[in-house]
Amino acid sequence: MTAVIYARYSSDNQREESIEGQIRECTAYAEKNGITIVKHYIDRAISAKTDNRPEFQQMIKDSDKKLFDIVLVWKLDRFARNRYDSARYKTQLKKNGVKLMSATEIISEGPEGIILESVLEGYAEYYSADLSEKVIRGMTENALKGKFTGGAIPFGYIINADHRFEIDPLTAPFVAETFQRYNDGQTMREIRDWLNEKGVKNQRGGLMTFNTIQHMLNNRRYIGELKYRDVLIPDAIPSIVSAELFNDVQEKIAKNKKAPARRKAEDDYLLTTKLFCGYCGALMFGESGTSRTGEVHRYYKCATAKKHKGCKKKTVRKQWLEDLVVNQTMQLVKDDAAMESIIAKVMELQNKENTNIPLYKKQLRDAESGIQNMLNAIQAGILTSSTKERLEQLEETKRELEARIAEEKLAKPKVTEEFIRFWLLRFRKLDMSLKDQRQALVDTFINAIYLYDDKVLITFNYKEGTQTVTFGEAAEAASKGNGSDLDCFTAP
Incomplete structure (x- = not known):
């Protein structure tokens, strides 16, 4: 198993030495457990309450490269102090096959928090899926009309102002000849070399590759078919090659395909x-x-x-x-x-999670009360420059608090029981x-x-x-x- 260490200290009450201590304990834990450390990510004088942690963000990006199996932290609060951020970033790590571990907390304090994070992941997934479904409906309608639904534009086509496919007169002839050459017995590598000798560039302006040719010969759009998710629309776009030639090529590809090398099964x-x-x-x-x-x-x-x-x-x-x-x-x-007990504890924990909103609401009530007192004073005929200044301050405070409450609610949605x-x-x-x-x-x-x-x-x-x-x-x-x-x- 391989791991990276993430260490952080905030400028509030910690020093550079705390980084060394975190790394020392994480390294000792790794050595004890046969884990190989491959890299350190260190954020200095930065709070976990902010997403603006350069090394942390780089680590999350690097997790997608399959270079390590574990993110090792001294304590879980080094990773994130906010339950919502923690759920979000753990989800990203999980998708990349990376697990989060603490060197000092085998059993985390407040274990119901892990279940709450699972619920929050599900909450985001549920509503993301709902939004995605609405987007998919619109994209499917476009596909049925033969319109471009996004992604890479196939070599040989251009997209017009109405988002419809048109044959590119400059590149489509190379597509047709590619199919014909393969059907006549040329290999994909020979076709690749021929296109590169002709100076033909791929969609990104680079050289043609074996994968480009392979993808081209298997792309059913060239016979006019358009597919979006599970919806297949025949004759939706102009075809570049005939269905007969395409099918002949598919038979030859299947015949020429070598048995794939035996992969070692992952444990x-x-x-x-x-x-x-x-x-x-x-x-x-x-x-x-x-x-x-x-x-x-x-x-x-x-x-x-x-x-x-x-x-x-x-x-x-x-x-x-x-x-x-x-x-x-x-x-x-x-x-x-047991499940009802867990649900009750998760609800209790969630209610404790956000201590800012109750504080902001109390401050908002105080500001509103102060504004009302100022208005009562004005109605009683007491109007001085200081009264007006104080009223403006209270109005500004009220606007700020209302904005903070709205931000907190957006950042930390309340999940119902x-x-x-x-x-x-x-x-x-x-x-x-x-x-x-x-x-x-x-x-x-x-x-x-x-x-x-x-x-x-x-x-x-x-x-x-x-x-x-x-x-x-x-x-x-x-x-x-x-x-x-x-x-x-x-x-x-």
């Missing part, structure tokens, strides 16, 4: 960053090995035991442990009393055979897992949520069918 370990050795406290990571028969075995191993430094924790089979944890978590999700219930109870309908849905369940409800040789202790993301299950109990429950969605728990 996706569901519990990474949440699974700890019950004996030494180190992280447990996924490993795999191949038997003499060629069968691949996947398991979790203690980072300390891996380095032969004294821990005797045995390895545990990956699928067995993941099924056990998912099963126990689903039992929690299906428990009505009904939406929280809807969002959390949807986990009951997840398909546990799908990796992404299992991952969503684990990420939302599980805080930490401590694994021993005879039992597993699961800490869920709410204060009463700690459960210890012995392997014998798990096997017995499964054999009796006591709430298990799994066929059987055999020995690890």
